[in-house]
Amino acid sequence: MTEERRRAVLHAIVEGYVATHEPVGSKALAETQALGVSSATIRNDMAILEEEGLIAQPYTSAGRIPTDKGYRSFVDQLAASALSDAHRRAIGTFLSDAVDLNDVVERSVRLLSQLTRQVAVVQYPSLRESAVRRVELVRMGTEHALVVVVSADARVEQQSIALGEATSDESFERAVREINATALGLGGARLEAALTLWAEAPDQVPWAGTVADVVVAATRGGTVERVVFAGASNLARAGSGLEAATIAPVLDALEEQVVLLRLLHEMADEGDDVSVRIGAETHHEALSRTSIVAAAYGRDAASLVGALGPTRMDYPGTMAAVRAVARYLSKVVEL
Amino acid sequence: MTEERRRAVLHAIVEGYVATHEPVGSKALAETQALGVSSATIRNDMAILEEEGLIAQPYTSAGRIPTDKGYRSFVDQLAASALSDAHRRAIGTFLSDAVDLNDVVERSVRLLSQLTRQVAVVQYPSLRESAVRRVELVRMGTEHALVVVVSADARVEQQSIALGEATSDESFERAVREINATALGLGGARLEAALTLWAEAPDQVPWAGTVADVVVAATRGGTVERVVFAGASNLARAGSGLEAATIAPVLDALEEQVVLLRLLHEMADEGDDVSVRIGAETHHEALSRTSIVAAAYGRDAASLVGALGPTRMDYPGTMAAVRAVARYLSKVVEL
DNA sequence: TCCTGGCACTCGGACTCGTTGAGTGCTAAT
């Protein structure tokens, strides 16, 4: 079937180009690949693939390189491939002795960047909304106090607030008692309502509103989103295929966080096992020469882990590694 | 004086090369700089400077560029220059509304990378030993509790502990009262002694020792050292003068932390206002093409803030910016 | 003793130009 062979030709071109970073020609394909046809036939196929916008020539009469669309087609037809045993073992040993969430994330991102030889990104698990277990107010000097909120899922958040005018010890104590009585066990909208009511009570301390805000903010889920990355050097390493001028904007985007977060969110919505954005599909000028492979982890699938590299990357390998790390992370995080 | 003019020639070469990234020749110097001598004289001076190892030619009969030693001489003779007003104002507005330590560090590193157009690094302030302001125990289920320690410098540390066998509410409450009475205002060895005594009291709850350990650990100073960086893209940006191959190892070193930390420690020991390492002086292959300008901040001068860039960097400007940010950080951190 | 003008020399960068070879598109034959 001719249609099928064309796919094979595309695959061969993608793999060849990824391996060598050089345009691949019809003759080379005819020789190295066992397609059973001559170079002339391959040339014809190539002409068609080019018409379809899947491959392109850097200049007249050079070999062909895949376009973003070509990579896309390649990726879409990719069967889930397994990670090598060695890698699988690496994940186990590397992540097994992590002590806390920070450590898990830190190790994961390092590991993934090594497995893929790309820049790895891990979005911190977005915290779920929780209820108040305890609110503490600790005076720090006469004009400041520290609000410490312990939520039901054992998270502790603190923030320093200004008391404004001097507050007597009695009203301070009273405020602490009251806020605990009011907020205990509540979360979300009910917490907010109860605290608003409390803060607006007559004869209330002037900083009640501030405290209420802090408590609400502390129990609200995933407000601070953060993504950490590792392996930035892989972008610059020889053979990445990106020139210095291309790298700077990518590094900026990584540090920006917000750009990356939006992109990851979009990808999470796709709901695939592993989702891939190729080149211009990222919708970001800075990332137009890079691709990103991401997978959700955790129960509610709101957090992502991924790898970012040049469009000319090893998609099957990267996808396998990302998938494996995401699975592992899910296990660890869902405890 | 001829000696003095030679210095001027060196300065002019450094400044010229920093500005243009191109070797500077005797003729150009004679014309642009008001040295009052001819190009031939400058050539003679250059020959001497080259003998002294302060400048070099990339190839026979090209202009001269400064060597590491040349930069060093230039830097050593640099008078402390002031930061521009605009920059000074930027520091104020940028850092003034930071809410906590994390925020301060985060903002500082961003700011410094923008001011210097280099990679900025900030070492987290190594925390001083502090006294206990408040200890809270929050029950999480029947068998676990959360120990929350608020120290005098407004730090909050928490850790979850297992209670072992069931503890009655009364003894739980009593433990909280006792530990606060015992520990309040103490730190260091005295705190440790007092808590040990308390934990070993007859009729004490079985987990008293665990709590004591947590409280002591929470008030002990700086065990984890960390350095954050920002502006990595400045390395890759056009005009940095570093090629892709040079950048990758630098990025690795930045992510390594340990390499950077050791270097910063060494620099802290020099005790200067602002200390500078140029090229090979960093004693790290990866950083041999870069310089780092660092200044200590905070009371005990154990934490550093710095900027890292190509050896061919604007030393006066960078030093001024680093100095200014360090001063500002000192003010904020020493509250 | 220090500076200067002059001069021969060097050598990378830029330019041209022909060669090479990988790669293409097209066409006619199978």
Place this chain on the structure above:
DNA sequence: ATTAGCACTCAACGAGTCCGAGTGCCAGGA
């Protein structure tokens, strides 16, 4: 539908040439 053949294109490469910025050195002047 495939293939062999052929004319064509064009980047890469190397050799040759020129240019000019920049040098080192020397002899003469302040």
